[in-house]
Structures are given as C-alpha cells and as structure tokens.
Amino acid sequence: KALEGAASxxxxxxxxxxxxLNFKGCVSCFACKTIGGKSYGRCTAKDGLTPILERVEEVDALILGSPIYFGTVTGEMRSFMERLLFPYLTYTAPPMSIFPRRIETGFIYTMNATEERIKDFWTQHIAINEFITTESLPSLETYQSTLHIAINEFILKTMFGTTESLLSCETYQFEDYSKVVSSLFDPEKKAQRRKEVFPKDCEKAFEMGVRFARVSDSAALQR
Structure with missing residues (x-):
C-alpha cells in the first residue's frame, strides 16, 4: 500500500x-572503514544484495517492512540493515553518517502484540544510553514503543536524516485458526480486527507513500 501511495x-x-535474494549479513571485514580503501563507505561483499545496496544510493525514499519475530525484525531484514547501514556509519566522536544526502525513510511492522501490550512494554522497559535520548524515542501516544523499534528509528534517522514507523498490531495470521494450535488467540476477535482495523493500517501505509513522494518531489525541485 505504501508503494501504491507513492505511485499515485x-x-x-x-x-x-x-x-x-542470496546474501549474508555483515562479516566485520571493515573494508568500508579502511582509510583510502576502494570500498570506503560501501559494503565490499559481492552477492545478491549488492545491486540493491547500489540502488539505495540513488533513491529518494526508502521504506522497509518486516513482521516482528520474538520482539525483533526477521533475520533477513536484520542482515540487510547491517549491510545497508554500517558502511555509512563513521567511527568518529560523535559517530556520523557519510550517506551523501537526506532521503525519506520509513519502517512498517506487523505483529501479534496488542497496542496495550506495546504500551505496557514502553512504560516498563525504557532504556536510555549515550546514543538514545528521550527526544529520539517515539512518543507513547503513537504506541511506537518497543526499544527495538526506537533503536531502528534512531539509526535510520542518523544515517538518512529522517524516518517514521507504522505498526500494524494483532495481525491475522491464519486463514483457518481451527487447523493450527493457537488457543492463545481469539479467532473471532482476530477476524473482527482484520475487518475493522487492518484497512485503516493500510490507509496509513498508503498515506506514508503519498507523503514521501511529495517530500521527495519538493526536495528534487530544490536541488
């Protein structure tokens, strides 16, 4: 839906x-950090992800999407983020980004967790260190509230200049809950939320795409 919004x-x-794609995560070769190296600021690994990383340098907006597994993004998304983000991070004091320009970025998450559960997590597990301040953490009211999501926001904002997150909670996992061991969930409640709330989440994703496209057009005109 986000892409449909941008295309509109x-x-x-x-x-x-x-x-x-056939690829792996970062292997800590540090070729992207070597002074005077041919791969400074870029991942030197060559695999199925290489052309994608090259195209990111040319885009005006980037939207990532992942389900939440055990409180974090999928392994594939994590590996992608390592390869995408680490080359642009400098080991300076303070750390900075060498990505050549500002682009719009967003992250769309789907998860089983309820909005109430996320809110509870926020109130119990806020963690602040030298890299994360209260200003960089997402607001309680929008439920963008797990520490992992806050860290992703902080990193994407640091690397690319701006970011936002969209959370779709209590997602509908199975076409037929009676065929799966899933007594933890109420199938009727799940179906009702898919009917009433999920379309609203899709609308928000569409609006994100529209917004990113408009901002990108405006930035292009100013360049």
Whole structure:
C-alpha cells in the first residue's frame, strides 16, 4: 500500500523481497572503514544484495517492512540493515553518517502484540544510553514503543536524516485458526480486527507513500 501511495503521486516504485535474494549479513571485514580503501563507505561483499545496496544510493525514499519475530525484525531484514547501514556509519566522536544526502525513510511492522501490550512494554522497559535520548524515542501516544523499534528509528534517522514507523498490531495470521494450535488467540476477535482495523493500517501505509513522494518531489525541485 505504501508503494501504491507513492505511485499515485507519479513516483517510480520497486518492491524487493529479501527472501528472494542470496546474501549474508555483515562479516566485520571493515573494508568500508579502511582509510583510502576502494570500498570506503560501501559494503565490499559481492552477492545478491549488492545491486540493491547500489540502488539505495540513488533513491529518494526508502521504506522497509518486516513482521516482528520474538520482539525483533526477521533475520533477513536484520542482515540487510547491517549491510545497508554500517558502511555509512563513521567511527568518529560523535559517530556520523557519510550517506551523501537526506532521503525519506520509513519502517512498517506487523505483529501479534496488542497496542496495550506495546504500551505496557514502553512504560516498563525504557532504556536510555549515550546514543538514545528521550527526544529520539517515539512518543507513547503513537504506541511506537518497543526499544527495538526506537533503536531502528534512531539509526535510520542518523544515517538518512529522517524516518517514521507504522505498526500494524494483532495481525491475522491464519486463514483457518481451527487447523493450527493457537488457543492463545481469539479467532473471532482476530477476524473482527482484520475487518475493522487492518484497512485503516493500510490507509496509513498508503498515506506514508503519498507523503514521501511529495517530500521527495519538493526536495528534487530544490536541488
């Protein structure tokens, strides 16, 4: 839906499924950090992810998406983020980004957790260290409230200049809950939320795409 929103404003979009690619995460070779090295600021690994990383340098907006597994993004998304973000991070004091420009970035998460559970997590587990301040953490009212999501926001904002998150909670996992061991969930409640709330989440994703396309167009005109 986010891509549909961007396309509605005339933007060219591309959907990439990470599971279709053959790649690994960062292996700490540090070629991207070597002074005077040919790969300074870029991941030197060559695999199925390489052309994707090259295209990111040319885009005006980037939207990531992942389900939440055990409180974090999928392994494939994590590996992608390592390869995408680490080359642009400098080991300076303070750390900075060498990505050449500002682009719009967003992250869309789907999860089983309820909004109430996320809110409870926020109130119990806020953690602040030298890299994360209260200003950088997402607001309680919007439920963008797990520490992991806050860290992702902080990193994406540091690397690319701006970011936002969209959470779709209590997602509908199975077509037929009676065929799966799932007494933890109320199938009727799940179906009702999919009917009443999920379309609103899709609308928010569409609006994110529209907004990113408009901001990108405005930035392009100013360049």
């Amino acid at each position: 404003q005339g933007a060219k979009t591309e959907l990439i499924h990470l599971y279709d």
